[in-house]
Amino acid sequence: MFFKDCKEKMELLEKGKDEQPLLPELPVQKTFDYVLVADKLDDVMDRKYQKQDEFLKELKKKKISIKRIEHDGKLFYGLRAPNDIFEDYQYLLKVSDSCNWCHDEKGLTQANKIRIVHYILENTFIKTGEKLDDLMMEDVFETMFCLHEKKEQKMLRASWAKWGNFYKGQPFDEIKCYFGEKVALYYLWLGWYTKLLVPASVLGIVVFLYALAFFNTSPLIDEVCNSNITMCPPCEKRCDIWNLSDTCSYAKVSHLFDNEGTVAFAMFMAIWATLFLELWKRHRAKYVSKWKVFDWCDEEEEMIMKIVNDPDCQLKEFTHSYKRSALVLILVTVMLMVIIGITHFLVVVRVIAAPLMSESKWEFMSEHSKTLAVLLGAVVHYVTIQIMTKVNRWVAQKLSYLEKPNSFAARERSFTIKMFTFQFFTLFSSLFYIAFFLGRINGHPGNYVRLAGYRLEECHPSGCLTDLFIQMAVIMLLKQTINNILEFSVPWVKGFVRKKTAKRLKRNCGRCYRKACRDNRKDIEPCDTCKIRNWLRNYHLGNTDAFSLFNEFLEMVIQFSFTTIFVAAFPLAPLLALINNILEIRLDAIKMVRLERRLIPRKTNDIGVWTKILEAVGVMAVIANGLVIGISSDFIPRLVYRYHYGPCANGSTSSHCMQGYINDTLSIAYMRQGRQDEFVLPRERNLFNVTQCSYRDYRDAEDYSLTPKFWLVLAMRFAFVILFEHVVVLCKFVAAWFVPHSATSVKNKRMKDKLERLKDELKEKTKTKSTDV
Structure with missing residues (x-):
């Protein structure tokens, strides 16, 4: 209805508050x-x-x-x-x-x-x-x-899209009515994911504090810091021998992320991923039943849309071409090989950077060359991710169109799977190299493996898990921080420009309403000036498209992958994800409601193919964490030493069970003095002036052959991986069986609704028959 008092409207116009409605609510749809x-x-x-x-x-x-x-x-x-x-x-x-x-x-x-x-x-x-x-x-x-609808937009802004509401629940029903079910389900999923990150974060902090509690009493740290062992050069021609005690700080950091607590935490996170998905399905069922979209079918709605658009439309039949499918499969494989090739480039960067930094004039750089090389590799990896994201999207789009799917929903599923696959390999190829190949394919003294003329990297005597932790921490922090800044700042700048432009039309819009008041026209159509002001307000907002919500989902699912797959190397990952998500919910809400154009509302009853992707990530989390603990960490070698080779294996109680472990994991090599790149066999020691040095491996000093200890540790590693994965997979199946996908109340409500609908249909039929008679 029109404002009862024109003076009241004019006062609002003079104040110039954007949140006040500038157009009256007309009795007819305008x-x-x-x-x-x-x-x-x-x-x-x-x-x-x-x-x-x-x-x-x-x-x-x-x-x-x-x-x-x-x-x-x-x-x-x-x-x-x-x-x-x-x-x-x-x-x-x-x-x-x-x-x-x-x-x-x-x-x-x-x-x-x-x-x-x-x-x-x-x-x-x-x-x-x-x-x-x-x-x-x-x-x-x-x-x-x-x-945007100003009244509803103002309500969402007050109850949801404000930083001050970060501790409040989200109004999912209002979000559904304004943005559609697809956006509402995204925030429902994100809120549920954030809520379940709380126990994971708490346990991760407990594991971290457990490591800190034994920080100063660990015999492994003490053995490294007080060692007089001479280590072999980490590179050739430019590196010299070094003392193990020089890496005391590195050994302390390694202990924080490679201890007994990480095993239990990794097993918990694998089961947590399954419980999260099962509880999410149950949580989703409650809302989609409430919103009357439990049985929604995207393909059928698209068919209805076709008929509404063109009553004479023709059916687009399903087709399948083995040639086209084979071509898509080949192109996907080629793309994955390119991404893996980029991973090799990152390895080359790390391999070359370490020796170059070691001969730097800056003392800090030369002393911490290996750590700085790892950090540099992580930063270069992040830059590569930003570039490849655009390339991956373009390729995934072309491949999804090449498949010629039958509907938009099918094309969207195809694109989502390809884009996630490309992004997963882009982000995780380097991490898989560090977790499973670093220090295991570099050869041995006298027969090192070289890349671009440089020796491959070796693991630190304290373990390889710290390198994985540094890589994950840098990528997660950079990706989340920089992405959030860009996501918010770009639409904010456009919104600032929009406000400046809109103010120039305020005076003309006021004149339009003055004329309406003078003519006493309560049914007047708003003038073009006022219309264009509202249109310009939306025109100058940030652009949105079909990828806007997809980008948010992809970001969160990638974060979920970081949080679960390599969590054994980074117990604080759930905590970082929790802090990020608390900010992400309000950041995305502010961006969608205030800074961007209105998203096209989409009706759906699930998060789509993302559910299958999350299930696949859960399976990979079990496999990867089992391999990280069994192969990458020193958990198994420590167990073998404790119960088979250490002091406690012989019943001794006078010393700690892990006393002498670091020295037990090192092998001896002989090198010519003055020739740091030339190693000799023990029988040649009398021919040259040689120096004895140590390196991390289980090899015989006489001929560099693998010792029986290596094969025992390897057998125990594989036995642990098999046992870990079978136990966790069994727990996942039990958890999936224990938690039903739909609550009993939801099932009963749906059956009751169907019964009432059938009764109504029967009553309608009876009424029609009586009318005909």
């Missing part, structure tokens, strides 16, 4: 469903002008009304679809096979109308066969967007 923007073209013979005009005529044939407003050299077209289209959609939805009980009890909302109009725009063709996406690529139209 909301535009969509806005198209194009550059003004005066030449009617211009090819762009003709295509623009032809597209608009096609829309008019579908009875879509168009309001044209010119401003600052641009043309804004407000689009409003007739009610007939929405009525047809509701009827077809009601009589469809699997969606007959999926409709919203409140009727067709503005969010649903936006979705229908968006589909019509995306599937309207001109005579040349081009559609809107093609016309936008040719600059016939600049952009298109749907409008």
